[in-house]
Amino acid sequence: MRRVSCGLVCLAASIGVAHAQSSVTLAGDITTGIAYVSNMGSASNWNPYASNPGQGHAYRFLDNNSTGSRFVLKGTEDLGGGIAAIFNLADGFKPSNGAFAPGAGGRLFGSQATVGLRSATAGTVTFGRQYDPTQDLVAMYASDNDWAGTIGGHVGDSDNFDGSFRVNNSVKYMSPEWAGLSVGALYGFSNQAGGFSNNSVWSAAAGYHNGPLGLGVGYMRLNNPDSATNQAGAVGALNGVGSTDDYSNPFTTNPFGALVAKQQIVSAGGAYTIKNATIGATFSDVQYNYLDQTSLHLQNYELNFKYALTPALVLGAAYLLTDGKFSATPGMENKKPRWNQINLGADYNLSKRTMVYLVGALQKANGDARYAALQPSLFPFSSSSKQFVITAGIDHKF
Template sequence: MKKTLIVAAIAASFATAASAQSSVTLYGLVDAGFTFVNNVQAPESADHYKNSSWSMSGGNVNMSRWGLRGVEDLGGGLKTVFTLESGFDVANGGSLGGTGFGRQAYVGLSTNAGTVTLGHQTDSVTDYLGPLSASGSWGGTYFAHPGNLDNLNGDLFRENNSVKFQSANYAGLTFSGLYAFSNAAGGFAANRAYSLGAGYANGGLKLGAAYMQANLQNYAATYGSAITGVTVDVPNLGTSQIAEFGIDRHRTFGAGGSYSIGALTFGALWTQTREDNFASNVGSNIINNYEVNGRYALTPALSLGAAYTFTNAKFTESGSSDSTRVRFHQFGVQTDYALSKRTDIYAEGVVQIASGLPEGVMPNAGISGAPGGASSSSRQVLLTTGIRHRF
């Protein structure tokens, strides 16, 4: 009898150890609230008649998502890792991105030196510069730079067919590289993407720098390419078709840093996005963004945040030395109150002012992600409040 009990206890211990070697976690975030925009162009109006917009909206700070992540310990420091993440619109229950796992889908191996993953993933600009910006951290969707072309929050696009290496942490230093295949026969370099990035953290100091390039050249609508199906509207610069017969080359690079002192965190960063042969060889864009931001925790539950971005955009017509310049000033403030470790309520306000263009021509403001789209004037104000829950 004693032997039977001993064997049973040993078997149970082995079963427990085996189950501890692998795990799968279900996680997610749901963000919903109400948004007011003071000025939106009427879609049916040729003269862009002014309208205000009241809406129940989702993803005001973070896009709602759910996902599965898992790890299996293979022994000797080697692990299998995977993530499957799907975005959805909580306002109507619809899927975002048009695919089952449009936010992330990858599998790979992790060692003490770093992790190699294959699939649909974020690039180094999103990974290293995003957390230093308001949009990629606490501010979220509406704090994105005009047009969100630098993609700091990762909501504009992610790379398909990608192989990514993320290093381990070496005394605060980390680095990564990504290469996304075109998957096109005879077009290896025609619609690919790649990126490099590095970061350093020590105490309250965080630094980051990154570069990303996509060579598109009209393959995106035909093949399962590196970046697909992304179209954004940049006021005054027209419709920017990043991956559908619009831009031959899309590049973003930048650097930034942040510093925390007690309850205060402040930061600054710069990004530049260049788009060559924009809109079927009509011209090229150069967009510089300069951002400063700060956040202060009044109590463990209540925080205040603010950010300012100056954007200087230049559009040059193909074959011409003349260029059109548009400038944007964007101010954003946020207050957030944590009801628990997983649930918080928030309120935000964003103001954008556009200037530039030839005399007599009005530049249009357009807060990124604003319900209804761009303003009919050079100013736009957005107010939003809502609730966010993580699980």
């Protein structure tokens, strides 16, 4: 991470005059690689009733499997009395062609765009487009946010551990750490007349750290995230299906095409480190209620392990299980989809800022889940019950 004096940044960008107590940091991450995908079909939805013609295996140039390529501009201004003004502007991009990442939706700062106040004793309040508190206090215990990357995530990122969507129009509070305990809360406004329920988001989380032990719990609720107003004008907390980005994964529509009326996510995670070894676990309970009165209930379980073989080389392994139940419309049988997955990976640090990685993931669909889907945002569903992906690449932080 390179620190740049505010005077130079402001001079180059013609954005103002620097103050002695101010600083601006220009930073970022570029990650990319190549991947082998064992089987790709034509489907982009989890529909267990539909066929999915196969397209065979593929060798692909892969954007953003590691931490995600992005550039970040953030700064602080000391206001005195232990209070500082802060801002954070970040955007994702694709190294393969230089385009904005899909989650950016054509925005200048699609990843985050916030401004706020920070106090060492009272905590931090930020306003804008940002991640919910479960990203800060729970999601880091999953292997995809540590060493496995995007292909190692839970099916469709139903629990948003990968940060597939950010919250617009939001106000967020994060506390300082009190004897190891931290808490956070967020509310995303719908900006629509008639109340707070349509296309609004609220979330709360708590975390605890004490030496080698870390724990986190969180809750998130999305109210009518795919409303017609949201799709047409993107005025709410989320941009939904049919709009530019964000709230779009295989589960945001049911097999009959109905959109989500409400989604609730309860999550928990933890890790314990013993010398060079760390064992972690996560759990999430995700409930989708659709506009046609059907519902999908998913429970994601993960157990992961990593070991620092040397200061530079880290090895990882994880087992993931997604267990589901789809309550169908009258006259249609209910379905019980299930996906099992294994992640294996190795990270080798060439320096403090540059890393090479090798990650493999194997997924098997069981029960009424007809097709495997390691990462639908990167690859189509498999045309069979199995899918295997192996990727090798480089990650450089600046």
